[in-house]
Amino acid sequence: MKMSDRTPPSLQYLAMQSLLSNQALAISALEDLPVLLFPSLFVEVYARAHTEMLKALVQAWPFSCLPLGDLAESPDLETLSAVLDGLHLLLAKKERPSQWKLQVLNLRNEHPNIWIEGYPSMARVAYPDVLTDKPTESCRLMMTEEQPLILLMDLTIKDGAQDVLQARLLQWARERQERVQQCSRKLLILSDSISEIQKALRVVRLDSIQELKVNKFWHRETLKKVVPYLSQMKNLRILQFSRMRVNVTCRYKNFSYSCKYAVHLGQLQHLQELYVHKVFFLYGQLPTILRNLTLLKTLSLSSCPLNEADLWFLSQCPCSRQLKHLRLRSLPLDNFSPEPLRALLEHGASTLETLAQEDCAIMDPQLLCMLPALSQCSHLSFFSFYGNHISISVLQSLLSHTARLSCLRQGIYPAPLECYPHHERWVGNFEPERFAHVQAQLEQSLRDMGTTQKVQICIGFCHHYKYWTFYTLGPDGYWVISIENLPRLSALPL
Template sequence: MNRQAPRRLLDLACQSLLRDEASAIAAVEWLPMELFPPLFTAALAGRHNKVLKAMVQAWPFPCLPLGALINHRQPYHDILRAALDGLDALLAQETRPRRWKLQFLNLQKRAHQEFWIVWAGTSADVCSLLEPDAPQPMRKRGIVDSLRSGPNIPWAPVELLVDLCLKRGVLDESLSYIIKKVSERRGLLHLCCKKLKVYAVSKRNINILDMVQLDSVQDLEVNCTWKLSTLRKFAPYLGQMCNLRRFLLSHVFTSFHTTLEQEEQCVSLVTSQFLSLSHLQELYLDDISFIKGHLDQILSCLKTPLETLSITNCMLLESDLRHLSEHQNVSQLKVLSFRRLNLTNISSGPLQFLLERASPTLQDLDLDECGIMDSQFMDLLPALSHCTQLMTLSFCENPISMTVLEHLLRHTIGLSKLNCVLYAAPLESYEERSSTIHLGRLAQVHAMLKHMLQELGRPSMVWFCAYPCPHCGYRTFYNPNPIL
C-alpha cells in the first residue's frame, strides 16, 4: 500500500496562515523574507488575491518573477490585476514601506523559473537568483538608492518587464490593463520589453510604443506585409532601440506609386537607424524589396560585426554580394543563410570570398534553393574546406550532379566539427521523363556516400537528402529511406 509523503511544516504553516486572510495580510509586514516565496505561491494556488496584493506591497526582493508562475490552468488576468493593483496602491503613497525593495515586476513567462524551484524545497542564495536580467543600461538609480535609509524615501521607477506582440485587432485583457496602469503612473511605472513583435503600425500600437522604454528592447521582429512608406513611420522607434541584439525584418514591399526619389529617401531614413544599433549581433532580412541595390547602404551603417546574417527570399545584384563580401562587419559570422536567393546568374567569386573571410568562425551555412549550378559549387569547395568551425551545411534543392557531391564530401571530410549535411538529391537521382525523384537511385547515392564516409574515417558524419514531398510539398528527409 502506497503512502503519501507527509506535508512539510512550511506548507502546513502557509495553509494555516491563509485560512484567515485578514491575519495573513496583517502578518505580511513582519514575515521573514525566506517565507515570502512559499507563502506567495500558496496564496496564488489558493487564489487569495488580497493576500497577493499585500505581499506585492511588502516584497523584500528586487525582482518579483510573476510571469514564471503563470500557466494555462490559472486565471492569469486575476493574478496580474492583483499584483498591479497592489503596486498601484503603493505608488499612490508618498513614501514606501520599510522592507519594500521591488524594482522589477517580471511578467515574462520563462524568466527566473529557478527562483521558485529553489523555494519548492531546496536551499540556495535566493537573492542571487533574482538579479534582474533587464537590458542594460537601465534607468539611473544612484541618487535614489543613496536615500533609501531615510524616513521619507522618494519613489524610484518600477520596471514592468513583459514581452509584447503588437498586432491588429483588440488587445487582450491583460495587456490592456498593463497599458492602463502604465499610463496612469507615468514616471513611476516603466514599461520595458526585452522581446518585441510588431505586426501592425496602428494608432493604438504607436501609442503603446510611445510608452515602452525602447532602450530595453533586445529582440525585435517586424513581421508583416508593409509598404516601405509604413516602415518609414516605424523607423524613428527602431533608432531608439540602442541595445538591440537581434532584428528580424520581413515582408516589406515598394508600392508601384512610389517614385525612385521617394524610395531613396525612405531607404535612407530606414537604413540610417542602424547607426544607433551598436549592439546588433543578429540580422534577418526576409522578402525585403528595397534591399536590391541597397545592401551596402545597410551594411555601412552597422557599427559592430554580425554573428548571424540571414538574407532570404530577396533579390540581390552581384554588386550587393560583392559589397557584402568586402564589408568588415561580416568577417566574424557564425551563421550565414542565403535561402531562396537566386544565385544562378551571379558569379561565385563574391560568395567564395565571403566564405573565405568568415571561415575561422562560420558554424552554420544555409544555401537552400539558391539555384547553384555545378560550376559555382566547384568554385566554393576550396573556401568551404577552410571553414574549420562549420557544424551544419545545408544546400537542398540545388541542381547539382553526383560528381559535385563526391567532391564536396572529400573537401569537407577534414572538418572535424561538421556533423550534419543536408544535401540536394543529385540530378542522377531523378526520373528522366517525369523529373521526379527515383527513390531506388537515391538509396544507391546515399549508400555510396555512407561507404565513402566509412572509408575516409568519418562514419559518424550524418548526411540527409532533403526533397519536397510530391503530395504535400513539405520537405522530406531520406537516410536512405524517408524519415520525415
Template structure:
C-alpha cells in the first residue's frame, strides 16, 4: 500500500504578528515610524523588543509609550539588568526633553506583579489600567493626560532591605531614583526590612516616598541606636495599613533609658492613624505603653501581641478603647496573665462580641477561675469561626465547661484546646511532662461531653508546642471516634502570621 502523507495544518500568522516582524527587521526604520504606529500595536511590539533585548528600540518605545502606566512586573520575574537599564535610559532621555511626544501619557512605571497576564491580554487591558492607589495626593493631570515638566514620574516597586548584597535590580533602581531627585518619586506599597544596618535602611528610606508605604514588616534584632534612628520614619508613613514589628529586645538594662525610649517609640506608633492591622512580637517597649499606641488607632481590625511584656493597665485600656468594639482578629500569645484580674479580658470579649471572628489566647497561663469569669462573654461571640486556647492551665471540668460554651457558637469551625491538668504529674503543667496514660483516662470524658453537646467544630487538644521551631502536637478526635496524634507546622491563628 502506498504511504499516506498527513499534512500539517498550522494556524497562519496574524497580520499583526507579520507587521511586528517586519518592523523589527529594520530597527532604524521602526524607530522612525513609532510616532505613526497604531496604539494597539504597542503592547505586542514592546513584549517582542523586551524579549530580544533590543536596547535602542526599547529606549525609543519607552519615549513613545501611549499609555499612562508601563507595568513591567508581570513581563519577566527576573528581568535582565541590562534590558531594564535600557528602559530607564529611555526615561532619562524623555525626562531631559523640554518637548515631549504629542501623545505620550506615561505617568507610572510599575514593577510590581499587580496586573497578571496584562501583556497577554494586550491593548484593551493596557488602556484600562487606572492610576495606582498608592498615594493620597496624586499628581495633577494636564490637558490630554500629558505629563508636565513639574510632574514627577512615579516608580512603583515593593522593596526588601536585607543584610548583605542587595538585589541587583533593586539596588540599581534605588540609585537611579536617588540621582534624579524631584523628577522621580519611588513609591513602595510593601516594605520588608530584614537588616539591622542603619546605613542600608536609611539609604532606602530617604529615597522612598514614605506616605506610599501601606504595609511594613520589620523582622530583625535591632540595637537601641538603630531603633532610635529608624522609628521616627514611622510617623511619616501616614498611609500605613499593616505593621508587623518583630524581635526588638531590650539591649540596655538602664531603667531610665528604657522608660524614655519606650515612650518615644510608642508616640511614633500612635501616629499611624490609618493602621488596620498591628502585629508585634518579642517587643520590649510595649510595657505600659498600649494607651499611647492604641488611643488614635480608630480603624484597627486586627491586633496580635506575642511575647510582649504588658501591665494589667494595658489590658484595661484595650478593653475600653474604641478599637476594641470593631476588632475582627485578636491574638494574645505568651503573655503571662495568671496574676492578672480576669475582668479586663472579660470586658474586652464583651465589647468585641459583635465583630470578633478569630480569637487566640495562647500560652497565657490562664487558670480555672480566670476562664470561668470569661466564659459568659466568650459565649456571646456569635461570629467566632476560629478559637485557640492552648498552653493554659485548666482542669478537665473547666475544659468541659469551655467546650459546652463554644459548642453554642454556630459559626465556630475549629477550636484548639489545652490538655487538662489531669494529664500532668501532680496536676502541674510543664512543657514536656505530658503523660499519654493520664490523657487516656480523660479521653472518655471528653468524648462523652462532645457527643452530648453535638458540637460541629473540629476539636484539637494541644499537648506540646514550640513557637521558636513552629511545631504543635495535637490529639484530634476523628469522625470514627478514635484520637489521632499529629505533629504539624500550625500557626495557631491562620489569619495572623505571628
C-alpha cells in the first residue's frame, strides 16, 4: 500500500471548520472556546471576511494586544471597520465584561511571525513601549471601564488625498477620545497645511511619538503653530527636520522666532538622533538646543547657518563626548578658526564611528590643524571629506593619518586642487587630464601606507539630486569611475 505524502488535517482544524460553518453557533460558543484556539480562528475568519464573526472575536479577545498589522500587509477598509465596530459595541457598554483583556489594537507590523506561532507568542506580547508611563501589574489586575484602549499606528500627514484607512482610524479615535488613545511611534509630515497637521496632532497622544520626520517646505508661521506640540513630545528619540523658509526682509522676527524654536527643541531631553537640513533658526542657537540633549548620539547639520560660537559650543558640550555619528555638510567653514573643529574631534575621539565633513570649504591650514585629533578617532569606520579644498600634499597627509585607523573601512576624499584650473576648486570644472597626473602619486602613497580602507576620490556631487561621481582604486590597481546616490547618515556603512 502506497502511503500518501499529504498531511491529514488536524482535529483542531476540523473542529474550527465545523464551527465556522454556522456563524451564529460559532459566536455563541466563543465564551467557552479554549484560549489557544483564538489566534487560528481569527486568521480563518479574517481570510473569509466574516465581518459579524470578526466583531464578536474582537469583543471576546482573550489577550492584551490584537496585532492586526501583522495579520496582513495592510488590513482592508471592510476588515478594519468590522474590528472598530466590535470595539465600539464593547466600549459603549457601561461595564466591560470581566473576561475582556484587550488593551491595545496594534496596526504596526512589528511581530511578523506572531500569527504563525499562535497562542504562545500572542500571550507574551507586552504593553507597547510607546509610553514611558505604563500601568503596573497591580493596575492591570484592577482595570476598570475608564482604562483607555490604545490604538497603535504610525501616521503620515501629506497633501492631497489622504490614506483611507488612516483617515478612518483617526476619525474613529477622534470621536471617542475619552475612551480611546491614538498612539504613534513614527510621525511623518509631508504637508504644509497647518489645519491638517493640527487635526492629527490633536488626536495623537504626543508623548507616544518617538520619531518625527518633517520633509516639506514650511513657512515661519507654520512652525510657530506646530512648535507647542513639539515640546509635548517628551519621549522623542529621533527628529528629522528639513527645509524651513526664511523671511529675508524681517531679520528681527527671524531672530525672535529662532530663540523661541530653540527653547522648545532644547526640551527634548530624550533625543538621541537629530537631523537638520536647510533651516534658518540654528544660527546662534546651538547652545540653547544642545545644552540639555545629554543622550544625543547622532547629529547631522546640513545647509544651516551657524556662527563660530555655535561651533565652539558644539565642541565643548557634554554630548560631544558621546557622539557616535556626526555629519557637517554644506556649512561654509573656510573663515572659521580650526580650533573648535580640532576640539570637537578630540572630545569625540573615543566614541565617533561615523564622521562626515562634506562640502564645508575646509582648506589646507584648517585640515592640518585637525589631523592629529583625527588620527585619535580609533573607532572610526566611515569617513567622508569630499567637497573641501585641499592640495595633493595635504591629501596625502590626510591619507597617511586615516591609514592608521584600524577600524576604518571606507574613506571618501576630495579631488585635490591640482585637478582644477588655477588650482582653485571653485574655478572651472574638474579636469580628468589633471587627475591623471596625480593618480600615480596617490597610488604610490596608498601602497606605501598599506591601508585596508576603500578609498574613493569624489570629483563631483549634487545634493539636490542626491548623487556623486567618484574614482575608486580597485584591487587590480586601476581607477574606476562611477556615479552613485549620496547615502543618508542613517544608511552609511557602519
